[in-house]
């Protein structure tokens with residue numbers, strides 16, 4: 523009784539107190555739970571969440587809800603780990619509404635690969651502080667590319683290894699979690715001039731070396747054959763966009779666990795062109811070879827909040843539904859260096875959970891209709907049990 527009075531007083535003083543919410547365990551019940559690691563759908567799952575993390579996972583028969591926990595019934599739904607988009611630009615356009623649309627679409631974590639004036643870092647911090655709803659954001663600062671090149675959006679392009687390295691220091695000082703370098707042009711250029719690059723070996727090597735001093739990973743926009751080969755050889759953690767890597771480079775990516783973030787919808791799915799057709803055909807071979815894949819859309823180029831459409835493009839390009847879902851969960855989590863915290867519904871991980879109707883392994887298009895979103899234990903969307 524005394525305890526309840528103290529809690530009531532706390533709630534009056536702090537009506538939106540997060541700590542009051544988080545002290546109560548939440549128990550989620552659903553019809554199924556998708557486990558990307560094992561590639562299985564489990565029946566009658568129970569997931570217990572406390573303090574923003576998952577504390578227990580079991581089945582209804584074997585694990586009763588803890589006494590006093592708040593129960594959320596997602597009748598008929600399939601629970602999944604929150605999705606990850608490894609390539610977005612949330613601050614192109616209205617940042618806060620882009621972030622909100624992305625989260626409500628089931629993407630609880632994103633990697634933002636470029637914004638002007640470090641707006642993507644500021645957005646990351648606003649979301650983390652709870653000032654605006656959005657996904658957990660892993661943020662590059664700006665685009666680092668050659669003066670007058672494809673990523674010189676703001677006249678801040680650079681020239682030579684020293685200037686490239688200086689831009690890395692600047693982004694790290696501003697709080698960037700990773701570094702984005704632009705190595706080649708777009709598919710048309712890559713097709714007609716496979717050896718053409720905007721950043722040379724010295725520039726790429728300088729960026730990677732500078733980034734490593736502060737433990738930052740480098741993601742390389744590289745589409746042409748030679749640019750991809752150089753970025754892989756010189757230490758990029760991922761190659762951004764579909765492209766034309768040769769079979770030797772693909773084998774090297776597999777051997778060293780270097781990811782591809784294909785952005786297939788953006789590059790091959792918007793209008794037919796000779797470039798898009800050639801790229802799509804090449805990517806089917808690259809994906810069939812088993813290169814590590816993290817799902818990414820380049821949202822900002824395609825609409826924010828429609829990110830899951832990329833899953834259908836991955837499947838259309840030859841991945842199985844399970845491989846596509848892994849690209850958006852366990853695969854992307856590993857690329858982000860968060861393989862222990864994200865990507866699976868398991869004890870100790872962030873309580874990032876979404877739900878859809880039916881079995882996502884039958885049709886990844888179901889992920890385009892997410893009906894429940896929880897991030898770090900907080901519910902942002904629930905179309906299944908509106909009363910919560």
Ligand SMILES: [Zn+2]
Nearest residue numbers: 609611635820
């Ligand atoms: Zn991009």
